Structure formats: C-alpha cells, structure tokens
Amino acid sequence: SVVILDFGSQYTRLIARRIRELRAYSVILPGTASLERIKAENPQAIILSGGPASVFDPHSPRPAAAVLEQPLPTLGICYGMQLMAQTLGGKVERAGRREYGKAVLTQHSGPLFAGLEGELQMWMSHSDAVTELPPGWRVIAQTEENPVAGIASPDGRTFGVQFHPEVVHSPKGMQVLENFLELAGVARDWTPEHTLETLLADVRAKVGNDKVMLAVSGGVDSSTLALLLARAVGDKLTAVFVDHGLLRLNERREVEAALRPLGDKNLRVVDAAQEFLSALRGVTDPEQKRKIVGREFIRVFEREARALSEQGYRWLAQGTLYPDVIESAGSGEGSANIKSHHNVGGLPEDLKFELLEPFRYLFKDEVRELALLLGLPEPIRMRHPFPGPGLSIRILGEVTPEKLDILRRADDIFISSLRDWNLYDTVSQALAVLTPLQSVGVIGDERSYGYVLGLRAVSTVDFMTADWARLPLDFLDEVARKITRQVPEIGRVVYDITSKPPATIEWE
Ligand code: XMP
Structure with missing residues (x-):
C-alpha cells in the first residue's frame, strides 16, 4: 500500500484516487502522523502531498523527522518536495513570485520519467523553490523558470517533484505516478475483484452468526452495500427501505427490482407516505421541510430498528465512504476514530447497535466498480444523486x-x-x-x-x-x-x- 501524508493540499484526495486508479491501495494520514502510525499501514511507499503552507512558516505542518529518514521510497509533491529538501540538508528559497499554471518540463531524465519523451506539460502552483539539493541528490527535471523542478535521492528511490502529477492539467502525470509505484515495488493488486473478496471476508469475520440491518435509500452506496451484505451473510440481513412518498415516478419499483437478489424476506419496504405528507402539510420553508423529513425518517426507522433489535439484530450497516472519514491536515473533518459501539444516526440511547461500515475505505467510483461485480442494475449503479428530502424540496412552497x-x-x-x-x-x-x-x-x-x-x-x-x-x-x-x-x-x-x-x- 501507499501512505499519503496530507499537508493540507486541495489535491490530497485526488492523489489517493489516482494511486487507486493505478490499482494500488492508498490511505491518507495527517502530515504529522508518527512513523509508528504510518508503519501500522504496512506501506511500501510514502507520498508527501503539497500544501498551502510555506516551509518558512514556523507553524507549517511537518512530518516527524524519522519519517523522512526512513528508507521507504518516498515521493514529495510541491510543498512535500520542499520539506524533503530542507530537512535533508538542501535549501529552499522564496522565489519572489508565484509560478502558477501550466509549465513545460524542458529537461527531464531518469526512471521517474520512463516512457515519457520530449517536452512534458505539468501543472505548477508554488512560490517557494528548492535552490540547493541535499548532499548526493540530483536534479531530474527543469522548466524555463525553474532549474529544480524534480530531484532524486542518491539511492534513486526517493523523489521530489515541484509540479502536481495528480491533476488533469498534467496530461502525463499518471505515468509519473505509475513509474514511482513501479520503482517502489508497490503491489498493484487493488482490483475490484480483490476488494470484493476482502470485504466479504471482513464482513463475515466481523459479523459471524449475528443479524444485520441496513437502511437502503435507492442510491448506489446503500444498494451496493445491500447486495454485498446479502452475499456475505445471506439470510441474516434485513434491508429496510422507507418509502416517504417523496420519491420519483417508479423509483420504488426500481429499487425493489434492483434488490431482488436479497429475496422478499430480506427486503422490508415500509410505506410511510401518509405520515410524511401529513407532517409536511402547510409547510413552505425549505429548511423546515428538511427538518421534518429528517425527523420523520428517524421516527419510522426507529420503529423498524426497535422491532429488529427485539429480534436480536446486533449490527447496523451504513454506506459511509472514505471521503467522509478521512482525517486530513487542518480540515477538522472526518471521524477516523468513530467508535464501533455507539448510538447511531439519531437512534435513541437505549437502542444500541454495533456499526458496520464496509465501505469506509472506498471512494465512490470504487463502490460503482463493486456494484458492477455484484450485478446492481445500470440505472441504479450510474444514478445521479438524489437528495434525502426527495421531491419535497423540488416543489417550491407547500407539498x-x-x-x-x-x-x-x-x-x-x-x-x-x-x-x-x-x-x-x-x-x-x-x-x-x-x-x-x-x-x-x-x-x-x-x-x-x-x-x-x-x-x-x-x-x-x-x-x-x-x-x-x-x-x-x-x-x-x-x-x-x-x-x-x-x-x-x-x-x-x-x-x-x-x-x-x-x-x-x-x-x-
Ligand atoms: P446544493 O443545492 O446545495 O446541492 O447545491 C448540492 C448537492 O446536495 C444535494 N442536496 C441534498 N442532499 N439532503 C441531501 O441528502 C439535502 O437536504 C440536500 N440538499 C441538497 C443536491 O441534490 C446536490 O446533489
């Protein structure tokens, strides 16, 4: 796997996705993560993201010194390269002005650029620049403006690039990332089939003989999760679909058809249209509508959950995705430490479920690939998002x-x-x-x-x-x-x- 250390770049998630598109597993950790924490992921390589800070700022986020001195192949991007150069004995200076936009690598050499001939367009966004290399390092790329646009370590396994290979404005950037993975010997086994097998095994090991409940919305995440769980635990799954009466034409039928592999017994469709419509009567304010739909949903779902809990259901599955849980630099978002035994999604205190989130390390496009393997019908797999409050917020005024x-x-x-x-x-x-x-x-x-x-x-x-x-x-x-x-x-x-x-x- 590849650990990506996040220094607050807007592109960090994109790096993680690109690495996964190259079929290598990647995880994002805060830039300041300890070496111990990083090693817990068993990485074969490390990538240091860019970031908005300057290495001259005393408060800028920095990796633990041990992280840059360990021998794993490492790729520093932009700010990541500057951190590397500065920490390992080179020099970074303020360039005086910002280099921003498309730049052309007029010179490039060595295995990081294998298969890439001639001038290369790459995306740049920086105002500091590396002006002296750490001892024994070599320059491997230059632009007109920037004599140090890429550097390589003496052992030829660690690199820094001033440009952003991960963005679309660097048309050959993927090749650079792929070359890095090859040089680092990173396993390229993160295929959808492999992911599916891993998830099935994980769910079975975790759940054992216990029963699982799941709320399905008709969206791709929860529908895919329903099919995955049906395959993993079979009859021990109950999926609950609340029809709030605010769905599109034929939507309920489509969802029922898509989830047919669960069998009639395992899909419970709750017709709650009357309850939702009565609660919405006379309401015109959109935020009020959202609150009411949310509240009614919890009410109906609680009723179902309570009934199932009394029948011994122990797990509540949710289709949480990786972007919701990434704990990245400075963003303060995410919830990497979600407790597995807690009170979920507004359910009352006395109703305790353990939370099952098989997709918490997946990106949306990876869920779509799983959906394909699991046979989720195309109209649902490739469906546009549809808001939870449904058509209630698409009727201006009273519903x-x-x-x-x-x-x-x-x-x-x-x-x-x-x-x-x-x-x-x-x-x-x-x-x-x-x-x-x-x-x-x-x-x-x-x-x-x-x-x-x-x-x-x-x-x-x-x-x-x-x-x-x-x-x-x-x-x-x-x-x-x-x-x-x-x-x-x-x-x-x-x-x-x-x-x-x-x-x-x-x-x-
Ligand atoms: P806006 O309208 O904020 O929408 O530009 C951005 C995306 O969010 C969806 N959306 C919602 N989804 N509950 C949801 O689950 C909501 O209350 C809600 N409001 C907006 C919207 O459909 C779009 O995809």
Whole structure:
C-alpha cells in the first residue's frame, strides 16, 4: 500500500484516487502522523502531498523527522518536495513570485520519467523553490523558470517533484505516478475483484452468526452495500427501505427490482407516505421541510430498528465512504476514530447497535466498480444523486399530493428523455422543479393558466461548484413540448442557466 501524508493540499484526495486508479491501495494520514502510525499501514511507499503552507512558516505542518529518514521510497509533491529538501540538508528559497499554471518540463531524465519523451506539460502552483539539493541528490527535471523542478535521492528511490502529477492539467502525470509505484515495488493488486473478496471476508469475520440491518435509500452506496451484505451473510440481513412518498415516478419499483437478489424476506419496504405528507402539510420553508423529513425518517426507522433489535439484530450497516472519514491536515473533518459501539444516526440511547461500515475505505467510483461485480442494475449503479428530502424540496412552497403527481410526471419525461438521447451520463445531476408560479398560455383559442416548471442539469466533480449543462437545444425543445403536451397542468418550461455559485444546484 501507499501512505499519503496530507499537508493540507486541495489535491490530497485526488492523489489517493489516482494511486487507486493505478490499482494500488492508498490511505491518507495527517502530515504529522508518527512513523509508528504510518508503519501500522504496512506501506511500501510514502507520498508527501503539497500544501498551502510555506516551509518558512514556523507553524507549517511537518512530518516527524524519522519519517523522512526512513528508507521507504518516498515521493514529495510541491510543498512535500520542499520539506524533503530542507530537512535533508538542501535549501529552499522564496522565489519572489508565484509560478502558477501550466509549465513545460524542458529537461527531464531518469526512471521517474520512463516512457515519457520530449517536452512534458505539468501543472505548477508554488512560490517557494528548492535552490540547493541535499548532499548526493540530483536534479531530474527543469522548466524555463525553474532549474529544480524534480530531484532524486542518491539511492534513486526517493523523489521530489515541484509540479502536481495528480491533476488533469498534467496530461502525463499518471505515468509519473505509475513509474514511482513501479520503482517502489508497490503491489498493484487493488482490483475490484480483490476488494470484493476482502470485504466479504471482513464482513463475515466481523459479523459471524449475528443479524444485520441496513437502511437502503435507492442510491448506489446503500444498494451496493445491500447486495454485498446479502452475499456475505445471506439470510441474516434485513434491508429496510422507507418509502416517504417523496420519491420519483417508479423509483420504488426500481429499487425493489434492483434488490431482488436479497429475496422478499430480506427486503422490508415500509410505506410511510401518509405520515410524511401529513407532517409536511402547510409547510413552505425549505429548511423546515428538511427538518421534518429528517425527523420523520428517524421516527419510522426507529420503529423498524426497535422491532429488529427485539429480534436480536446486533449490527447496523451504513454506506459511509472514505471521503467522509478521512482525517486530513487542518480540515477538522472526518471521524477516523468513530467508535464501533455507539448510538447511531439519531437512534435513541437505549437502542444500541454495533456499526458496520464496509465501505469506509472506498471512494465512490470504487463502490460503482463493486456494484458492477455484484450485478446492481445500470440505472441504479450510474444514478445521479438524489437528495434525502426527495421531491419535497423540488416543489417550491407547500407539498401536496397533486403537486407531487404533477412534478413526478414532468420529471420522468425529462429524465427518460435524457436517457433516450444518451445524455444522462454526460451530466452529473438533472432535476425538475415545480414552482408555484402560474403563467398565461394559450391552448386552441382559449387562454390558459399553467405552472412554470424549471429544468436544471449540471456538470460538477464535487457538487461544491457546478456549471450548468449545455444540453442541445433540440433536446430541450423536445422535452418542453412533451411536458406541456403530457402534463397539461404545466404551461411553461424554463431551463436554468445559473452556475453554482452563486446558485445552488437545488432551488430550495
Ligand atoms: P446544493 O443545492 O446545495 O446541492 O447545491 C448540492 C448537492 O446536495 C444535494 N442536496 C441534498 N442532499 N439532503 C441531501 O441528502 C439535502 O437536504 C440536500 N440538499 C441538497 C443536491 O441534490 C446536490 O446533489
């Protein structure tokens, strides 16, 4: 495996993903982790991430000295390279100005660049620079501006690079990372098949003969987890699917079909639509809607959990992913030390489950690969995210059964059309929003009033920022015609051309 020490770079997770794309297992630890902690991961190599700090800042995060002196092959990226150079007897200086953007390596040599000929474009973002090498080290890359863009240790197994091989703006960066893994002799056995076998064995060892419950939402994570657990523990699993009445058209049927391998007995569908709708009656404030849906969900789930707990269920499985638990430098997020025996997700004190989180070391795309192996149907495997509060936050104003019905039909036309035009996978998320606005139209010779429906589709990597999707005009034209024809309550269709920020993805 590879341990990535995080010094606060925005790219640290990307490094971890790239290494896993190269089929090597990687974990992220805080940059200041002790050598002992690092060794507990049994790494074959270490990567030092970049970071926003300067090595001249007395408070900048630093690896324990022992970490840089140990013999494992190490790759320092940007700030990581500067730390390395400074600690091992070289010199770092303030460059005076910041080198930022695409740079070209005019010179590069040695095995880190094996298979890469000629000038190489790499992404740079730094203002300090290495000006003197530690004793015995060699320069292996240069740019016009930067005579020390890459360095290698005397034993030729440890490297520093000033550029960021992990980002897309370094088109051959993956080759550099792969060369490093090869030179370090890192095992490349992190295949989906291997991951699946490991997870199945881990779950079986942990759970033994005990019973497991799981809440499924219809999203890819919980559905994949349901299939994994069904394979691992068979009949000892009960998956609970709460239908809150705020789902899309046919969604419940799709989820039931996808989870059929669990068998009828192991999938419990709770129809709670009436409870949710009554609780939402008269509510117009979006944050209030979110709170109510969250509260009702816990109420229904608690009822199910209590019943199962009385039948001896001991484990509660959750589809927590690695990005939720990474304990990285300075971010303060994550919860690497989650206790395995605690009170979970708002359940009351007296209801104790042990928490089972088989995916807590996986990234989303790795879960999707597992989903493929486990036979999760494509529409669910490649599904866009869908918010927990469901359609309640896509009906601006009060949620009523009539409005849900209108929105469901219109949304289904939009989403099915995206699939028909092979556009669904080209966008990250698509949705329809029913506004309370009524606008004037004309049908035949009559004036008519109909709702204004908003359509939105976005492209995004992390959902923190998003760009509105440039869907073909002919496509939008067809969708608007279909919706106004088949859903007569809607009089006008508009397409949202606002990016995030300033707009959010959802309208509420
Ligand atoms: P926004 O609207 O904040 O959405 O740009 C970013 C992503 O989060 C989803 N979203 C939610 N998911 N509960 C959820 O589970 C919520 O209350 C919620 N609000 C927004 C949204 O669909 C998008 O993917």
